[in-house]
Amino acid sequence: MTLDYAPLEGVTGRDLREVHAACFPGVDRYWLPFLTPASNRQFTPRQRRELEPGPLCCDRLVPQILTRDPADFLWAAAAIGELGYREVNLNLGCPSGTVVSKGKGAGLLRAPDALDRFLEEIFAAAPLPISVKTRIGLEDAGEWEALLPVFARYPIRELTVHPRTRRALYRGDVHVDAFLRAAAVLPFPLRYNGNLFTPADVQSLQLAFPKLSGAMLGRGMLADPSLITRCKEGVRDRAALVRFHEELAARYLASMHPDGAVLPKFKELWLYLSLLLPDERLWKRLRKCARWAEFYPLARDLLNNEEFLDEADFSRLDQHDASFPP
Ligand SMILES: Cc1cc2nc3c(=O)[nH]c(=O)nc-3n(C[C@H](O)[C@H](O)[C@H](O)COP(=O)(O)O)c2cc1C
Structure with missing residues (x-):
């Protein structure tokens, strides 16, 4: 069974796909939005x-x-x-x-x-x-x-x-x-x-449908970019996550306005990434940031220093959704 990264319009554009593939092994195919x-x-x-x-x-x-x-x-x-x-x-x-x-x-x-x-x-x-x-x-x-x-x-x-x-x-x-x-x-x-959000979800699917040609994961990959890597017996590597975040920011900043375009794109990403953090109030702090110069150091600090949950907490997403776009 192959594991593909779903198309997510406005999110999984070329920059994200290429940076993701360079940081996280194991994705069989990336779908273009x-x-x-x-x-x-x-x-x-x-x-x-x-x-x-x-x-x-x-x-x-x-x-x-x-x-x-x-x-x-x-x-x-x-x-x-x-x-x-x-x-x-x-x-x-x-x-x-x-x-x-x-x-x-x-x-x-x-x-x-x-x-x-x-x-x-x-x-x-x-x-x-x-x-x-x-x-x-x-x-x-x-x-x-x-x-x-x-x-x-x-x-x-x-x-x-x-x-x-x-x-x-x-x-x-x-x-x-x-x-x-x-x-x-x-x-x-x-x-x-x-709704495949954990390696256990993917394993259950595989057991229930052994003849499937594969699965496609979308929001689970935004919340934990190492999800497919982990499904293939890899581990979540904080250094890879930090590198992914840094390189994606660099790519976006090379062609887009920090406050006008990069900030909303990163907020959309963090709507999901924040599900990995135990304290959901951290998302509220991030979404309040009005400038990239304020948002990015905070986001980088969270990625470098916060504890991660074992799995992203998707039960919070509906509440977050209600207040989206941030
Ligand atoms: C922001 C966003 C953009 C999406 N863009 C596309 C798209 O361009 N093409 C598509 O087939 N599905 C698109 N989808 C649907 C996803 O590919 C996927 O089917 C959906 O997120 C459910 O899978 P998941 O539970 O693994 O996230 C989009 C979903 C979201 C949330």
């Missing part, structure tokens, strides 16, 4: 920079496309193939209101017939293998039963299932039963995603 093809059939300079493989070669990167237009998908997939990638992923999970209202991301799950036509068009002309990342429905987990036979009709390279509806966003329990159904009826490789 979704990119939306523009109607002028050109990648923006920012998209080109994201797609440039760099030190992580194409085999360890999975680009993802968000669109409801089959022709746009095929154009972007072909362009991605020309860059050397061997797989392209279709996003059927993004829950954002603006995305869903345009019928993209999880919005494509609204009508199984329309999804079927979309998949038919893209698989009929696929320039490279297509994988899919999906939720189990829009409003209700019962929708999954009608979606399964649609997926089953296509040669999907791998289906990653985040077993929540769009309505649930990232909250509440995952529907393990829906994932079980997928494992029972779908003929292609499956990857599980959702």
